[in-house]
Amino acid sequence: xxxxxxxxxxxxxxxxxxxxxxxxxxxxxxxxxxxxxxxxxxxxxxxxxxxxxxxxxxxxxxxxxxxxxxxxxxxxxxxxxxxxxxxxxxxxxxxxxxxxxxxxxxxxxxxxxxxxxxxxxxxxxxxxxxxxxxxxxxxxxxxxxxxxxxxxxxxxxxxxxxxxxxxxxxxxxxxxxxxxxxxxxxxxxxxxxxxxxxxxxxxxxxxxxxxxxx
Amino acid sequence: xxxxxxxxxxxxxxxxxxxxxxxxxxxxxxxxxxxxxxxxxxxxxxxxxxxxxxxxxxxxxxxxxxxxxxxxxxxxxxxxxxxxxxxxxxxxxxxxxxxxxxxxxxxxxxxxxxxxxxxxxxxxxxxxxxxxxxxxxxxxxxxxxxxxxxxxxxxxxxxxxxxxxxxxxxxxxxxxxxxxxxxxxxxxxxxxxxxxxxxxxxxxxxxxxxxxxxxxxxxxxxxxxxxxxxxxxxxxxxxxxxxxxxxxxxxxxxxxxxxxxxxxxxxxxxxxxxxxxxxxxxxxxxxxxxxxxxxxxxxxxxxxxxxxxxxxxxxxxxxxxxxxxxxxxxxxxxxxxxxxxxxxxxxxxxxxxxxxxxxxxxxxxxxxxxxxxxxxxxxxxxxxxxxxxxxxxxxxxxxxxxxxxxxxxxxxxxxxxxxxxxxxxxx
Numbered sequence: 001x002x003x004x005x006x007x008x009x010x011x012x013x014x015x016x017x018x019x020x021x022x023x024x025x026x027x028x029x030x031x032x033x034x035x036x037x038x039x040x041x042x043x044x045x046x047x048x049x050x051x052x053x054x055x056x057x058x059x060x061x062x063x064x065x066x067x068x069x070x071x072x073x074x075x076x077x078x079x080x081x082x083x084x085x086x087x088x089x090x091x092x093x094x095x096x097x098x099x100x101x102x103x104x105x106x107x108x109x110x111x112x113x114x115x116x117x118x119x120x121x122x123x124x125x126x127x128x129x130x131x132x133x134x135x136x137x138x139x140x141x142x143x144x145x146x147x148x149x150x151x152x153x154x155x156x157x158x159x160x161x162x163x164x165x166x167x168x169x170x171x172x173x174x175x176x177x178x179x180x181x182x183x184x185x186x187x188x189x190x191x192x193x194x195x196x197x198x199x200x201x202x203x204x205x206x207x208x209x210x211x212x213x214x
Numbered sequence: 215x216x217x218x219x220x221x222x223x224x225x226x227x228x229x230x231x232x233x234x235x236x237x238x239x240x241x242x243x244x245x246x247x248x249x250x251x252x253x254x255x256x257x258x259x260x261x262x263x264x265x266x267x268x269x270x271x272x273x274x275x276x277x278x279x280x281x282x283x284x285x286x287x288x289x290x291x292x293x294x295x296x297x298x299x300x301x302x303x304x305x306x307x308x309x310x311x312x313x314x315x316x317x318x319x320x321x322x323x324x325x326x327x328x329x330x331x332x333x334x335x336x337x338x339x340x341x342x343x344x345x346x347x348x349x350x351x352x353x354x355x356x357x358x359x360x361x362x363x364x365x366x367x368x369x370x371x372x373x374x375x376x377x378x379x380x381x382x383x384x385x386x387x388x389x390x391x392x393x394x395x396x397x398x399x400x401x402x403x404x405x406x407x408x409x410x411x412x413x414x415x416x417x418x419x420x421x422x423x424x425x426x427x428x429x430x431x432x433x434x435x436x437x438x439x440x441x442x443x444x445x446x447x448x449x450x451x452x453x454x455x456x457x458x459x460x461x462x463x464x465x466x467x468x469x470x471x472x473x474x475x476x477x478x479x480x481x482x483x484x485x486x487x488x489x490x491x492x493x494x495x496x497x498x499x500x501x502x503x504x505x506x507x508x509x510x511x512x513x514x515x516x517x518x519x520x521x522x523x524x525x526x527x528x529x530x531x532x533x534x535x536x537x538x539x540x541x542x543x544x545x546x547x548x549x550x551x552x553x554x555x556x557x558x559x560x561x562x563x564x565x566x567x568x569x570x571x572x573x574x575x576x577x578x579x580x581x582x583x584x585x586x587x588x589x590x591x592x593x594x595x596x597x598x599x600x601x602x603x604x605x606x607x608x609x610x611x612x613x614x615x616x617x618x619x620x621x622x623x624x625x626x627x628x629x630x631x632x633x634x635x636x637x638x639x640x641x
Contacts, residue, residue: 025282026282029280029281030235033231036483039482039488040479040488041488041492054325057325060321060323063552064249068249075323131243134245136248136260137244137245138260139266140263186282192239192240192324195236196323198236198239199239199326200325201236202327203327206327206330207532209479211532212529212532212534
């Protein structure tokens with residue numbers, strides 16, 4: 001078995017299993033901590049608030065936009081770019097089809113993939129530079145924040161090198177980093193991709209009961 | 215770990231429910247919350263970043279309660295235990311530089327309720343005795359007189375007598391079978407007693423049956439500010455018992471931010487049951503009476519007036535439109551400040567900060583953000599501040615910045631002043 005076969009085969013399946021199992025363990029663990037039911041007479045719907053809270057926080061409020069513009073642009077650029085290139089890149093769809101899902105969907109043309117990748121790279125770099133340069137971000141950031149940023153960056157960078165499919169070793173390096181990223185993910189702050197639903201939803205539900213827009 | 219730290223950490227863990235846990239798990243350390251916090255904006259001190267204020271509680275959670283924390287401990291990857299020195303270092307951040315105003319939640323891309331979590335964190339601080347002296351003193355006065363300012367029933371009766379004389383309307387105490395029981399903040403009773411007269415005029419006009427309890431006239435709850443659930447429950451119990459003994463249908467929460475949240479939203483949860491009466495905020499009630507045509511508006515106030523949104527009444531209380539409807543009908547020139555409504559700045563004195571003299575300088579600095587909003591309105595003559603505590607912060611702040619030409623008004627008083635003459639029917 002070649003190294004490429006290893007990282008695209010057994011190692012990938014182990015990493016994906018850890019990603020799913022530990023991620024679910026963490027999410028279920030948070031929910032299982034439990035919360036006393038709120039018995040104050042409600043003015044609005046907690047369920048409606050949960051949904052509204054999740055949707056509302058996708059859109060920055062105008063009054064804060066000027067002060068947080070760098071973060072908004074960097075954050076949106078990175079997250080949208082990453083989402084598009086992971087789920088609509090032809091190589092990724094092909095890999096997921098063959099190795100995991102057994103079905104595929106239309107891919108972006110090459111120029112679209114490159115554009116998404118560039119936007120994601122710029123966004124991630126902007127966010128990280130802000131993390132090391134802004135006094136607030138410097139104070140509140142910890143090792144996990146930096147490891148998560150760098151690991152994601154290396155996954156993306158190795159993916160860029162592997163794009164031409166010129167050498168198996170480049171593809172293997174990319175897949176090795178993907179596997180490490182998948183294993184690191186559920187133990188780290190990268191889990192915010194899923195915990196955000198609970199966080200926004202809980203605040204939204206609290207405000208929703210009060211009949212407020214969260 | 216010292217005994218103090220152990221007590222605090224145990225309380226942190228006890229109060230970390232799945233909601234708080236979801237907040238700790240979702241924070242990505244983006245720092246956006248700093249951009250919404252008036253303490254950070256006024257000082258540029260990164261320590262005042264809201265999420266940073268939660269750090270000791272978050273660490274206790276990550277070490278001892280978070281999913282996978284056992285595994286991380288086994289691998290030596292769990293965070294270090296929280297120390298007493300750290301807790302003391304954070305005391306200023308938890309009590310002096312947070313009004314629990316909740317503005318940070320609005321900017322947070324994760325929607326984290328930092329204000330609500332600070333409230334839970336204060337439970338640990340209160341249990342460990344790490345509370346500012348000013349709040350301790352207020353709590354001692356509450357034990358003695360039921361009021362954080364030491365306002366006794368005799369003092370209230372004296373103020374009532376003045377207002378009865380001024381309005382010619384009898385204000386009844388402990389009237390069994392009344393529909394409404396009004397409560398007040400000490401600040402209103404001693405600083406703005408005209409509010410008693412305003413209630414008397416408005417309720418007489420509306421034909422409301424109301425009373426004031428001699429044992430539960432105080433609405434504020436220092437237990438909520440300190441973060442002590444047992445104390446908060448004890449204070450609340452007195453009001454609930456008095457209202458249920460009198461058999462009233464409604465308890466009126468006054469123009470006081472945290473008092474409303476304490477009885478309306480936290481109250482039933484603290485007591486573990488729903489009340490036999492409904493809680494209605496005075497602004498809600500006045501708006502309802504106005505809609506029913508029972509307190510018609512008369513000649514409007516001609517001054518250029520704006521509105522401050524007390525955080526616990528508007529952003530965290532849900533009463534956004536009601537004060538605006540009342541002001542529209544009471545003022546000729548009502549103008550909103552920039553950022554009005556749920557994104558409005560806190561005055562800087564909420565959440566027990568104004569009861570904490572140690573925080574005075576910082577509070578005045580934080581008020582500069584509110585002042586900038588007021589300065590953005592040309593020829594402003596008055597600001598309506600429907601919260602007794604905010605009102606004193608405004609008066610002190612405006613004086614500190616030489617802006618005391620701007621008058622600070624209560625909402626009920628303004629509505630009473632602009633009430634239509636008897637015999638007038640609302641169109």
